[in-house]
Amino acid sequence: MSSGCVRWLLNHTMTSMFGAGIGYCTSASRSYLICTVRSSVTASSCTRTPFCTAAGSSENPPVEKRKATQDLRARASVTAVGRKIPQRQIQVISDTGENMGTMHRADVIRLMDEKGFRLVLLSEQKDPPLYKLMTGKQIHDEQLKRREKQKSKAAPAQVKELTFTHGIAAHDLTVKVKQIESWLEKNNHIRVTLRAKRGQPADNLETALEEVVHKVGVMVGFVSKPKVVRDGQAAMCILRPPSAKELSQKGKSSAADLQTAGSGSSQDKSVAGTDAAGASGSWSSKT
Template sequence: MSSFIFPKFLEVIGINKQKKDEAIVNEAIRAKEMLVITDTGEKLGVISRAKALNEAYDRGMDLVLVSPDANPPVAKMMDYSRFRFEQQKKLKEMKKNQKVTVVQEIQLSPTIEKHDFETKANKAKTILAKGNKVKITLRFYGRMIVHQELGKEVIDRFIESLQEVANIEAQPKMDGRIMFAVVAPKSEKDKEKEKKNIQ
């Protein structure tokens, strides 16, 4: 049984009803002539639409218009069903491997106690180990706003406690009554580079 897609079947699955992101396949091709390339990469030259379709069907292939705007248009023979399956498979893999970076917040205070500081530093390390970023925030209440240097000192110390596992992505800065900074996990490349520098 031939593997090419029959014209009637094209209508059933909606390929003839051309969408912007779909390929132009077989009977949906309207160009009178085109440069045809076989599935093995051999160029058959510029031939008529009818001859191109016959050549493809004789080989059990579909004819896919790969460069409709070229002069002449370029068509390639392929098993289009398999091609689409492989493309969808690759797309799924890409989405699966695509890492979604989450930014989690750690709140500090200008008068934070040592134990609380260490607990929050450990929590930040856990977040970073999962590949997520940490937004360090410190709110100034009441008259503490006039002592921003104290808050800056706390944030700097907090960032320093994470220096083995994090890089600074956004330096400490003010936003209203809140001072914040952002750190991101170090890449394996960064860690290897640091090891070499130590050696």
Template sequence: MLEYPDWNHSHRIADRMAALFLKRLTLQTKKTESGCVRSCFGKYMAQQTALAQLPLLASTPRVCCVVYAQAFSTAKDPHSERTKKKKKKEKTDFGSIGRKIHDRVIHVVDEQGNDLGNMHRANVIQLLDERGLRLVPRNTSTEPPKYQLMTGLQIHQERLQLREMEKAKRTTCQTLTKELTFSSSIGQHDLCTKSKQIQQWLEKKYKVQITVKEGRNKEEPANKMEEIFDQLLQMMPGIATFLSRPQPTKGGKALMCVLRCLTQKEEKAYRETQMSQNEDTLNKEHGKDRDSDTLHQ
């Protein structure tokens, strides 16, 4: 009889040899850390170890979602800094745009303020070259946007005016208030000293808040505190006026008011009234002298 080979036995031997080969290969990759072999079998090894560490009753895996995150860096983004500076410059800077006219049709006003109507940008550029002028934006939010032709001197003068206006806004915002408190039983000499101090503050464009407290002398008249405010204004003619009239405070035991310096218009009106009063007094004196001369005759 012919003897046939045991096929099951041969398959088992082949499986054992393959398993032994894979075991040796994995040990070799751990020792040498070869890049090529590690890239091929590293994923397989990680999966096997992860599956071995999983519990028997694993929960249902969650669906992963991709989250896009911006990279963190302590260095400043130069592009964002440039855009911020550009926006700030556009708000504050005033000047010519050169020959870069983005709109096809614009509304033009000449250097003397005359309205030239809507013009094509090619005609505007030709007009700039012919007159030697510059184009300045006036109102870019309208349709079509409004521009004006200006000379270099006009642009310089308008820049100076804008700077002066900004300085004036800063000074008005930075106006401070000085406070002064004293008793109604103050002496005349001390009151004169206080008025000089108030005048110095007003000349520096300060507001002065004055509080006059009720004196200890019970024989003082009820309107003593109001009289003190009137005396202070009389000591500073043509300089100060009330920003807020005297009002009771501290339960009626004191009066408080705020003084401010006169504006240029108020100063002019005060001078005119003073001149008219002086003329009236002089006319009256001359009239009395004439009457006396006629009586003597």
């Protein structure tokens, strides 16, 4: 604030307080007034600066946001960066997981064009930043895996309860099994409890519960396998939908079984054909 503005402010304050300008005041009152006005001017100017906070204000000073969550976003989604690589030197991982070391971005782009790869950012915090070469199918599969993990973390599975007595009627057991299948299709967990019949010995409850699980028409996984509980008076297990790994293993084993069965049937046909040829040959020799 200029000296002229300060002088005008002092004169205006004196006029409003004492009805006279600063020239009509005593030296003591003038000194007191000057100190008061200067302190008010200093306080008002300080509150207007961006580096000060007004007294009694609960507002926190602005803090610059860091990019600490950038890697988390990169891990949550798999997206190709295209040909626009901001860094000159980057660390590259091949599509098979091999560390290719530090490469110039021009060499990486040339390799992408030759092999048909896409470049995915893994970590920008490393020096140099870490990228991976991936095919379109690899990116798609990785996106599906991460979506499945996010769904499993976001929505915890509900646990359903199903209790019945050993020796239940066949029709009622079929209804229970259908209920288990319906809950599994909705990605629920099921706690199945098989109780011993009143007045009868509680024998082979664990085996009986395993037989019930085998009647389920869809593939199941176990949170806990059948075991005897309640001092031997019941058997209990917790079922869950199968994981992606279990489904893939089941598919591989089914394909192997079909291949084995096909080779066995072809061998049987060849043996039968040989026997028939031998029989016809012996028959023709007799004739």
